[in-house]
Amino acid sequence: xxxxxREAIFTVGGAxxxxxxxxxxxxxxxxxxxxxxxxxxxxxxxxxxxxRVTPQAAQxxxxxxxxxxxxxxxxxxxxxxxxTATDAAADYTVKVDADGLKPDTPYFYRFKAGxxxxxxxxxxxxxxxxxxSVVMAVAxxxxxxxxxxxxxxxxxxxxxxxxxxxxxxxxxxxGGGPDQLGMSIGSKIGRVPLPLNEAVTLNDYRARHACYRTxxxxxxxxxxxxxxxxxxxHETANDAWTxxxxxxxxxxxxxxxxxxxxxxxFYEWLPIRPPAPGKPREDISRTFELGNLATxxxxxxxxxxxxxxxxxxxxxxxxWLVLDMSDAASPKPxxxxxxxxxxxxxxxxxxxxxxxxxxxxxxxxxxRALARPDRSxxxxxxxxxxxxxxxxxxxxxxxxxxxGNQMVMARTTGVDIVRHLGPEGWQTAxxxxxxxxxxxxxxxxxxxxxxxxxxxxWSAYPAARTRMDATFSAVGGRPVVLSGDSHAFWVNTxxxxxxxRVAAELGTSAITSSSLGNMLGHVELGPLFSQSxxxxxxxxxxxxxxxxxxxxxxxxxxxxxxxxxxxDKKYERFVLKSYRLKAGDGGAMGDWVEA
Numbered sequence: 001x002x003x004x005x006r007e008a009i010f011t012v013g014g015a016x017x018x019x020x021x022x023x024x025x026x027x028x029x030x031x032x033x034x035x036x037x038x039x040x041x042x043x044x045x046x047x048x049x050x051x052r053v054t055p056q057a058a059q060x061x062x063x064x065x066x067x068x069x070x071x072x073x074x075x076x077x078x079x080x081x082x083x084t085a086t087d088a089a090a091d092y093t094v095k096v097d098a099d100g101l102k103p104d105t106p107y108f109y110r111f112k113a114g115x116x117x118x119x120x121x122x123x124x125x126x127x128x129x130x131x132x133s134v135v136m137a138v139a140x141x142x143x144x145x146x147x148x149x150x151x152x153x154x155x156x157x158x159x160x161x162x163x164x165x166x167x168x169x170x171x172x173x174x175g176g177g178p179d180q181l182g183m184s185i186g187s188k189i190g191r192v193p194l195p196l197n198e199a200v201t202l203n204d205y206r207a208r209h210a211c212y213r214t215x216x217x218x219x220x221x222x223x224x225x226x227x228x229x230x231x232x233x234h235e236t237a238n239d240a241w242t243x244x245x246x247x248x249x250x251x252x253x254x255x256x257x258x259x260x261x262x263x264x265x266f267y268e269w270l271p272i273r274p275p276a277p278g279k280p281r282e283d284i285s286r287t288f289e290l291g292n293l294a295t296x297x298x299x300x301x302x303x304x305x306x307x308x309x310x311x312x313x314x315x316x317x318x319x320w321l322v323l324d325m326s327d328a329a330s331p332k333p334x335x336x337x338x339x340x341x342x343x344x345x346x347x348x349x350x351x352x353x354x355x356x357x358x359x360x361x362x363x364x365x366x367x368r369a370l371a372r373p374d375r376s377x378x379x380x381x382x383x384x385x386x387x388x389x390x391x392x393x394x395x396x397x398x399x400x401x402x403x404g405n406q407m408v409m410a411r412t413t414g415v416d417i418v419r420h421l422g423p424e425g426w427q428t429a430x431x432x433x434x435x436x437x438x439x440x441x442x443x444x445x446x447x448x449x450x451x452x453x454x455x456x457x458w459s460a461y462p463a464a465r466t467r468m469d470a471t472f473s474a475v476g477g478r479p480v481v482l483s484g485d486s487h488a489f490w491v492n493t494x495x496x497x498x499x500x501r502v503a504a505e506l507g508t509s510a511i512t513s514s515s516l517g518n519m520l521g522h523v524e525l526g527p528l529f530s531q532s533x534x535x536x537x538x539x540x541x542x543x544x545x546x547x548x549x550x551x552x553x554x555x556x557x558x559x560x561x562x563x564x565x566x567x568d569k570k571y572e573r574f575v576l577k578s579y580r581l582k583a584g585d586g587g588a589m590g591d592w593v594e595a
Contacts, residue, residue, distance in 0.1 A: 032116050035210060036219030039109065039123035040271030042163070042226040043288070046099035047123050050271035051111045052213070053092045062087040065094050066112040069101075073108045073120055091206045093268045103128045104291075121223040124162055131291035131553075136163040137225075138547040140232070140406075140484025141510035142212070143172050144193045145186025147566025149217040151511045151546045154561065154573050156220035158548075164225055165296070167484030168232025168406050169513065170270070171208050173199040173247065173262075181436075182514070189567060200252050205265035213269065222271075229270050230284050230298045232406045232485055236262040239456050241306040242379075259303060280304070285382055287389050294551055295393035297386060298404035305379010310369050310455040312361055312443060313348060319365035320344045326356040350439035363448045370452070373463045377407075383464075387471045394477035399553050399583055401477045407457040407485045408507050409465065410492035410535040416449045420528045421520075432521035449532075457485075469494070472502035478589040479503040480556060480581065482549075487515035488526065489547070489560045491538040491579050491592050504581050504592060506558050508547040509540075512566045517541030537592050543576055556581040557595065 038050040053063050068081035080101070086094045094111065101107065104127035111118040127134075137155045155161060174181045176196040186192055194211040195204055212218060233239055236259055239246035244255045252258065263281050267274060275281055282303035288296040312318045322334040322343045334340055334357065346352075347359035378386065386403070393401045418426050430441055452459035459465070472479050473496060481494065481503055490507030509515075517525040518541070526539035543562040550557040558579045564572040582590035 032114075033111065033118035035213035036222055037109070037111065037118050037121040038222035038227065038271045039121055039225075040227040040229065041273045041286075041288075042124065042126050042228075044103040044126050044128050045101050046097055047101065047107075047125060047226055048271040048273060049094075049096040049098050049109050049111075049121070049123070051094045051118050052210075052269070053086055053094060053111075053113050055092055060088070063092065063113055067094075067096050067098075067109065068112075069098055069107045069109045071105075071107065073122075075108065075110070079107070091265075091268050095271070097273065101125050104131075119219070119223060123226045126288060127291040127293075129291050131293040134162050134290050134293060134551045135160050136165055136549050136551075137161060138165045138167065138482050138484075138506070138508045138549055139511060140167040140508055141169040141234075141487055141513040142218075143169075143174075143182045143510070143513040144212055144215075145174075145176065145180070145182035145191045146510075146512035146514060147185060147191070147544065148189070148569050148571075149215050149221075149511055150563045150566055150569070150571040151544065151561070152215075152221035153217035154563065154571075155546065156217070156224040158224070161225040164221065164227040165298075165404055165482060166227055166229040167404055167482060167508070168230055169234040169484065169510075170229060170231065170266075171199075171205075171212050172234040172513075173205075173208070173237050174234075175199075179435075181434075182512075184434075185567065198247075198252075199262070200258055202261035202264060205262050206268070209265055209269035227271060228288060228296065228298060228404070229272060230300060230404055230406070231262075231266055231302065233302055233456075235266055236302070239309055240302040241308045242303060243308065246309070263303070283382070285385065289398075290551070292396075292398060293553060294400035294402055295389065295396075295398050296402045296404060297389045297393075299378060299386065299406075300382065301377050301406050305376050305382055307375045307377075307461070310366060310460055317366065317369040319362040320347075321360045321362050323358045323360065324356055325358045331358070347442065348439055350435070350442050360446045361443060363451060366447075366451055370460060370462060375461050375463055377458060377461050377464045383467060383471070387475065390471065390475040390477060390479065394475055394587070399478065400551060400556065401479045402551075403479060403481045405481050405483045408483050408490055408492070409458045409468070409481050409494060409503075409505055410490065410507075410533060411465070412453040412457065412459050412529060412533050412536070413451065414449050414532040415453050415528055416532070417525065417528065418445055420525070421523065425523070429520035429523055433519055437519055466497065469496040469502050472496075473500065476587050478583055478587070481505040482547075483507040484510075487513045488517070488539060488541040489543065489545075489576065490529075490536065491558070491577070492535050493537060493591055494535055501589075501591065504556075504589065505535075506547060506549070506579075507539075509543055509545050509560070509562075511546065512544055515541040538577060538579070538594075540576060545573075545576070554583055558592075 032054040034054045035052040041048045062085045071077040106124045175198040176192040195207045199208045237245035237247040284300045310317045322340045323331040487510035489509045492505035494503040525541045529539040530536045545562040548559040560576040562576040578595040579592045
């Protein structure tokens with residue numbers, strides 16, 4: 001059943017119809033639906049329906065909300081209906097786990113409260129048995145201040161869309177001050193996030209989600225199809241791990257409180273089921289079955305088992321060398337404690353050092369830290385759980401195993417950006433970079449290229465990546481890793497230490513967030529990665545957009561969908577690249593081939 005033009009107009013116009021229904025009564029409505037509707041976590045017989053009721057300012061206490069589902073957008077064939085309630089304890093969000101549905105069936109849904117009718121949403125249950133094809137959009141990284149959500153609008157206008165997989169960074173914690181991430185763009189195009197301060201408390205995170213959900217393009221994408229979502233780090237704070245985050249400071253309170261607040265707001269504002277009884281709220285990992293065609297395994301990688309990233313400021317990870325460069329041919333180590341402290345502090349802040357001093361990180365200290373065998377991205381428990389899910393899928397005869405992952409899994413060592421740009425190009429790029437980026441760029445000048453490109457990704461957890469290779473090899477099947485986080489497009493072939501192909505990977509770009517190439521003055525770094533990293537077949541750092549993935553029993557097709565701009569609401573969509581991955585015989589899988 002396709003969404004025809006009449007039904008599309010009815011759906012998009014739901015908000016107008018709702019407003020009209022309130023006005024027709026001649027009474028001021030007691031509640032509204034300013035944040036749209038959404039559905040998610042579809043199963044074969046049920047799906048989560050979501051909305052938020054916006055109460056009048058003077059209203060307090062619970063609000064009754066009616067909901068209904070129908071086979072048509074005009075609601076002439078209603079199949080399910082009910083009444084629920086919400087209040088301030090849930091931030092007036094509404095979730096209904098609507099069951100008793102038929103598999104592989106599209107439905108329309110809406111809510112009613114206080115004399116108002118919500119916009120109409122479209123959803124669909126998952127299939128059973130043999131499945132001809134499934135079409136899904138894969139998205140990540142939407143910085144509100146970074147540009148317009150044109151990619152979400154484009155998804156909403158697709159002729160066919162069965163699912164949206166969002167791999168994290170659905171919101172960002174940064175505030176709306178002039179020095180905050182993205183505000184060099186946001187202040188010019190009227191995209192200033194609320195609240196203006198950084199999100200730290202429950203009220204902050206709720207307000208940030210609310211700000212995002214007033215965006216018409218995001219509302220349209222949510223209303224178009226069911227979403228399956230996981231968080232990454234920015235739903236809480238940059239570079240989150242189990243015990244903290246790079247962007248969490250002692251004066252912001254206890255990390256556990258901040259994490260709990262962000263997790264609660266996420267569960268309130270996204271169409272996702274609460275965890276099963278006995279399962280920690282932080283463990284958002286879960287599995288979805290697409291009939292005999294595929295298993296989707298969504299992984300949590302921040303709060304459950306993630307070990308802390310290698311930190312150049314941590315003496316357990318990095319040893320700093322302060323050198324006297326009076327004789328550049330024979331630099332001498334500086335031993336005076338006060339001088340060392342002052343020079344290291346200046347280097348960490350990205351400031352220029354006075355002559356004749358230079359500061360370097362001892363690369364051997366980093367290599368030792370990176371080599372620790374127990375460091376993990378998922379944690380041992382989730383590593384074992386993932387292996388079990390993969391085994392079950394393969395044993396059930398599913399054609400594909402899709403893994404919803406966050407950071408790029410391909411090994412991205414051996415990249416020499418400084419040499420790639422040349423001395424003048426590097427200096428130009430450095431001058432254009434944001435001040436927050438410059439300390440890292442200073443160290444990039446001196447670190448050997450055999451070290452990981454960045455310390456938050458899988459390449460900085462080599463033991464964990466080796467264990468993943470072993471799992472893929474032992475289980476077999478046709479694993480395809482879907483990754484976000486990097487703000488760039490990637491098409492990768494994952495190999496073990498012996499060069500054996502163990503999995504395929506598709507990395508999707510950002511909805512709006514800038515990549516390193518964008519931040520260095522719109523320098524295209526993609527070819528550098530594809531030329532320097534054996535696992536990388538294609539990489540592109542500048543285009544914003546999403547990936548459109550079509551699954552059949554015979555192949556996976558990945559279209560990398562680009563937006564001509566995020567600085568204006570008027571945009572053109574284009575297919576940057578298209579790749580195919582063939583399913584071989586006997587559980588084998590081919591390599592990515594450009595279509």
